[in-house]
Amino acid sequence: xxxxxxxxxxxxxxxxxxxxxxxxxxxxxxxxxxxxxxxxxxxxxxxxxxxxxxxxxxxxxxxxxxxxxxxxxxxxxxxxxxxxxxxxxxxxxxxxxxxxxxxxxxxxxxxxxxxxxxxxxxxxxxxxxxxxxxxxxxxxxxxxxxxxxxxxxxxxxxxxxxxxxxxxxxxxxxxxxxxxxxxxxxxxxxxxxxxxxxxxxxxxxxxxxxxxxxxxxxxxxxxxxxxxxxxxxxxxxxxxxxxxxxxxxxxxxxxxxxxxxxxxxxxxxxxxxxxxxxxxxxxxxxxxxxxxxxxxxxxxxxxxxxxxxxxxxxxxxxxxxxxxxxxxxxxxxxxxxxxxxxxxxxxxxxxxxxxxxxxxxxxxxxxxxxxxxxxxxxxxxxxxxxxxxxxxxxxxxxxxxxxxxxxxx
DNA sequence: TCTGGGGTCCTAGGACCC
DNA sequence: TCTGGGGTCCTAGGACCC
Numbered sequence: 438x439x440x441x442x443x444x445x446x447x448x449x450x451x452x453x454x455x456x457x458x459x460x461x462x463x464x465x466x467x468x469x470x471x472x473x474x475x476x477x478x479x480x481x482x483x484x485x486x487x488x489x490x491x492x493x494x495x496x497x498x499x500x501x502x503x504x505x506x507x508x509x510x511x512x513x514x515x516x517x518x519x520x521x522x523x524x525x526x527x528x529x530x531x532x533x534x535x536x537x538x539x540x541x542x543x544x545x546x547x548x549x550x551x552x553x554x555x556x557x558x559x560x561x562x563x564x565x566x567x568x569x570x571x572x573x574x575x576x577x578x579x580x581x582x583x584x585x586x587x588x589x590x591x592x593x594x595x596x597x598x599x600x601x602x603x604x605x606x607x608x609x610x611x612x613x614x615x616x617x618x619x620x621x622x623x624x625x626x627x628x629x630x631x632x633x634x635x636x637x638x639x640x641x642x643x644x645x646x647x648x649x650x651x652x653x654x655x656x657x658x659x660x661x662x663x664x665x666x667x668x669x670x671x672x673x674x675x676x677x678x679x680x681x682x683x684x685x686x687x688x689x690x691x692x693x694x695x696x697x698x699x700x701x702x703x704x705x706x707x708x709x710x711x712x713x714x715x716x717x718x719x720x721x722x723x724x725x726x727x728x729x730x731x732x733x734x735x736x737x738x739x740x741x742x743x744x745x746x747x748x749x750x751x752x753x754x755x756x757x758x759x760x761x762x763x764x765x766x767x768x769x770x771x772x773x774x775x776x777x778x779x780x781x782x783x784x785x786x787x788x789x790x791x792x793x794x795x796x797x798x799x800x801x802x803x804x805x806x807x808x809x810x811x812x813x814x815x816x817x818x819x820x821x822x823x824x825x826x827x828x829x830x831x832x833x834x835x836x837x838x839x840x841x842x843x844x845x846x
Numbered sequence: 847t848c849t850g851g852g853g854t855c856c857t858a859g860g861a862c863c864c
Numbered sequence: 865t866c867t868g869g870g871g872t873c874c875t876a877g878g879a880c881c882c
Contacts, residue, residue: 454882483847491850504882507848523850550853550882632880663857665879692852733875741849747875781851854881861874 445558445566446681448588448596449539449573452605454552455479455492457583458531459521464582476500477519480508485698486778491523495605528552534581542573547681555593557681570608578606594677595620597629616675621648631669635662647673687787688725693717694781700739701777704769711764714782719757720814722784726791728753729784732760734767737779745781746771753788756806760784 451457453473460473476497481487488508500515512518532551539546545557562569570587578584584606588599591612598620599611611619626636628647638661644650650658651673658666671677693714701707711734722729733747746767754760764782 481850486847487850488847489850505849509848553882630880634879665856688853689855690853694851696850731874743877745876749874779850783852852882854879856879857877859875861872863871863873864869 444560444591444681445563446590446593446596447556447558447566447570447573448549448593448600449535449554449556449577450586450588450597450600451535451552452584452586453492453494454532455523455528456494456521457492458528459524461531461582462524462527472519472521475519476502476515476517477521478502478508478511479523480511480520481523483508486696531581531583535577535585538577538580539573542569545681545683547683548685553597555596555681557683567608567610574606574608592675592677593679593681594629594672595675598627601627611675613675616651617648620675621646621651621673623647625650628669628672630665630672635665635669638662688727689787690783690785691718691721691725691727691729691787692781692783693721694735694779696737696779697777701780704772707768707772707777707780708765710780711768711782712761714780715761715764716757718782718784719755719760719810722755722787723790723810723814725787726789727787728755728790729760730786730788731784732763732767733783733785734764734771735779735781735783736768736771736777738773739776739778741778743779744771744773747783747785749786753786755790755810757810758806 456477456479457473459479460471464471473494474496475494476499477494478490478497479492480490490502490504490506490508490511493502493504493511497511497515497518500511500518502511502514502518508518508520512520528551536546536548536554539554539556543556543558547555547557549555558566558569566589570589574585574587586600586602586604586606587608588596588601589608589610590596590599595611595613595616599609602609602611602619609619623646624636625631625639625644625647626633628650631639631650639645639650642653642661644653650670653670655667655670658670660666662669695710695714697710701710718729729750730753731747731749733745735743735745737743748763748767750759750763760782768780
């Protein structure tokens with residue numbers, strides 16, 4: 438039974454976002470070549486082991502280069518590949534400029550990621566929906582210099598699937614009556630929320646296309662894939678009851694992780710990294726006026742195996758020191774004494790700072806920690822913090838400062 | 847010089863309580 | 865003495881998204 442949805446939803450998706458945005462920025466700065474027209478990718482610094490493809494140009498795609506693969510392998514496919522360093526401040530700016538334009542069309546707008554968003558409209562505009570989509574697409578191209586794909590349908594899932602159909606600089610509709618022709622022939626992994634692992638398991642059931650999934654027995658899917666089975670079956674049938682959420686939902690987790698340029702082998706080195714990660718988390722918590730009630734530490738070893746430990750806190754906190762001390766303890770319990778490639782710290786079970794402050798009692802050191810953290814926030818805001826190296830120097834300095842406030846929490 | 851970083855959500859199993 | 869089940873909380877791990 439397909440539920441009828443009374444809304445029109447547009448999905449706007451920037452084509453090769455990072456690459457397009459870097460291209461626009463380079464042209465703006467007077468560079469001659471448009472990197473969109475040559476085999477190019479956006480990729481990180483391989484010497485810091487950030488060597489993955491974050492976005493690719495259309496010519497690069499013709500060499501079989503895919504997002505997420507290593508630059509090493511991308512270069513083997515295309516020896517003359519141009520690799521461009523990402524510039525996230527440019528991306529944030531371009532994203533913001535696009536969102537400002539989109540907001541002119543409706544207040545019912547949900548940003549889904551840095552380069553995607555959903556726009557909700559009343560059913561009454563249905564006849565003009567495509568025209569509206571085209572004008573949005575062309576206006577972004579004209580005013581901002583990059584192209585987007587637009588999907589038009591009656592719910593978010595179908596609008597998103599529509600915008601993925603053929604790229605770049607295209608608009609597609611995907612209303613329920615078009616599902617059979619436009620969506621069902623696609624391979625199963627092109628369905629939103631069906632990744633590599635699920636695609637493999639579905640293929641073992643002889644489910645190869647989205648249509649195969651749509652027509653499969655939902656009870657068997659539910660048995661094998663639990664709630665996820667029913668969800669992807671609904672998606673394959675174009676059913677999605679979720680609303681365009683114009684109000685930003687509260688962040689549930691704040692995390693920070695880093696691939697270390699060379700494997701960490703000692704506890705002390707690991708502690709230094711955990712300290713700067715903890716400070717980053719603490720600062721962001723305080724900026725959002727939030728406290729966390731749970732901390733987790735993740736480790737990726739040199740064989741790329743990940744594991745993590747987490748711990749619920751007795752008292753919610755936004756203190757660098759408490760986060761760090763907890764992370765240190767978690768690390769000591771988790772670490773298998775093998776070379777470490779990546780370390781991460783995450784704070785979850787977030788809640789309002791003010792709520793926790795009134796509900797807290799018996800911890801007089803909170804105010805002391807607060808003043809220390811806010812003093813350091815000011816220093817960091819003034820001088821910036823970025824590189825792990827620089828942070829480690831600051832950490833050592835902070836180590837001294839912190840001794841005076843140690844309360845053995 | 848092969849493989850980033852930041853998120854959301856779900857499940858399973860154990861502890862503990864009634 | 866033995867057996868049982870439901871509910872909640874916590875942790876670890878894994879799927880997916882961009």
